Amino acid sequence: MARPRQRVRLEDGLRLDLNKLVRGGFWPRGNGPLSVGTQWTSNRQGVLASALITLQKHEEDRGSLKIVMIGKFEQRLDLIAEPRHFGGRQWYFRCPITGGKCSVAWLPPGATRFCSRQAWGKQVAYSHTIRGTIQLSHQREGEGQIAIDW
Numbered sequence: 001m002a003r004p005r006q007r008v009r010l011e012d013g014l015r016l017d018l019n020k021l022v023r024g025g026f027w028p029r030g031n032g033p034l035s036v037g038t039q040w041t042s043n044r045q046g047v048l049a050s051a052l053i054t055l056q057k058h059e060e061d062r063g064s065l066k067i068v069m070i071g072k073f074e075q076r077l078d079l080i081a082e083p084r085h086f087g088g089r090q091w092y093f094r095c096p097i098t099g100g101k102c103s104v105a106w107l108p109p110g111a112t113r114f115c116s117r118q119a120w121g122k123q124v125a126y127s128h129t130i131r132g133t134i135q136l137s138h139q140r141e142g143e144g145q146i147a148i149d150w
Contacts, residue, residue, distance in 0.1 A: 002088070003053075004110075007089065008044050008108045008110070008123060008124045009108075009124070010106050010108060010120075011115065012108070012109050013106055013107050013108035013109050013111065014048065014049055014106070014107040014114075015031060015034075015040075015104060015105075015106060015107075015126075016085070016093075016104065016105040016106075016107070016114050016116070017103065017104045017108065018065075018091055018092065018093055018103050018104070018105075019103050020024065021053075021055070022091065022114070026053070026055065026100055027055065028055060028056060028057055029057070030057075031056070031057050031135065032056070033054050033055065033056040034054070034138060035052060035053065035054040035055075036053055036107050037050070037052050037053075038050070038051055038052075038102070039051075039073070041134065049069060049070075049072075050069045050070045051067050051068060051069045051070060051079075053066070053067050054066040054067075054068075057079075058091075060070055060081070061080060061081040061082070061089065062078070062079065062080060062081070063078075063079035063080075063081075063091070063121055064077065064078055064079055065077045065079055065093070067122065072112075075096075075113050075114060077091070077093045077094065077096065077105060077114065078094040079091055079092065079093060079094070080101065081092055082101075088093050089125070092139050093105050093114075093116070095115055095116035095118070095119050096114075096115060096119075097119035098115075098116060098118055098119050099129055099148050102116035102117070102118075103118065104116075104117070108120060108123070108124050111127050118147075
């Protein structure tokens with residue numbers, strides 16, 4: 001009989017979303033570095049972690065993001081840009097493990113560096129893929145119901 005697999009939920013860790021940083025105005029105007037302090041918070045647990053993030057563009061299509069997790073670790077993620085079809089550039093992290101592009105880097109519980117979802121492999125999963133069949137059936141009971149006001 002196969003032993004049950006234990007996976008860590010990605011959502012229980014920290015998420016670093018490059019597109020969210022850019023939309024929030026955290027992007028250097030020139031080639032000089034831009035630093036900001038940030039926190040990851042949870043409604044249930046309050047502040048999960050604090051960090052200092054420094055972003056710097058080195059060239060038109062290269063840059064780096066340095067993250068210092070206060071009291072834990074320091075990491076540098078390379079940034080690469082690719083041209084979009086209708087102009088402009090799309091920025092990505094370069095995963096330190098796979099070398100591939102990703103817009104979101106994850107730090108699951110117990111990990112010591114941010115990586116892409118693919119780098120973590122079968123060690124992690126999204127919460128909706130871990131739920132048991134009974135939990136899913138209870139969740140689906142309320143789905144598909146639309147309230148219409150006449």
